[in-house]
Amino acid sequence: MKNIIKYKAMVLSCMDPRFQKPVHDYLKKQKLSGKYSSFTIAGAAIGVAHPKFKKWHSVFLDNLSTSIKLHKIKKLIVINHMDCAAAKMTKKKPLQNIDEIDIHKSCFRKLNKIMKKKFPYLKMEFNIFFLNKKIKKVKL
Template identity: 55%
Template sequence: MGRRQFLSLGASLGLGMMLPMQAMAASGNYDAMLLACIDPRFPKLTIDHMSSRSMIGKYSQFNIAGAAIGAVAPKFSGWQQTFWENLGASIQLHNIPAVIAINHRDCGAAKIAYGDAAVATREAETATHRDALLAVRSETVKRYPNLRVELGLMDLKGQVETFFF
């Protein structure tokens, strides 16, 4: 196949966009694992957020209903070993120094996990997410004391409120 043919095939398969990524390896030094919810409204907003931080291509991502809530709520206890094992795999493969946990407002999984009252007001909702995020951080540092854990709560427009403690 001639170069010209290859280029045209590449363009039709979208390879042109993928080529710059070939320099990045399946293992190596990446910046973080992102923990996010499965809610269909948020993948785009989350990419936009990570893009605004110049982190595209620099983090692994684990999605689970509720984000931090899915990783710690007793209601979802059957899921949680999978999260910890994936975090362990990402540490091993990607040498990540940080976890970025981003919960979001109006989260259906928060209601399933803790009931309607837990998110009935903005204040209650904030407290519910903050508690789950804090629990993820304390569980994470128990297992990996050197890992930095960033805690955020995204609104429906993609603005992230970061919790510092």
């Protein structure tokens, strides 16, 4: 098979319908159109790292591993978003914005730890989309 396209990354994002277009537009702006594989699951990093969704974790890791083999990607771009139903499912009480950011960040840290162990050569990028459609990079 001829493979002249250089794939750059896998994008891990949430299934929330409100964020499909913003995520797509953001990646286009980054000149990544056609250059990334995509894994979309409830909660993005929350779905693949929070204990509440344990059953989903290995499905993600298997898909990531497959994309690394098939597409030779070098990076995982994680895009979580605010007002995420999966974030709410991790808590019984209603969330204030600040609490929700803590949930995203703690899942980013968990995921980063898993990645360092399983795929240490993979670059990581963590982002949160806000409801005003602004995206913010998160440094761990």
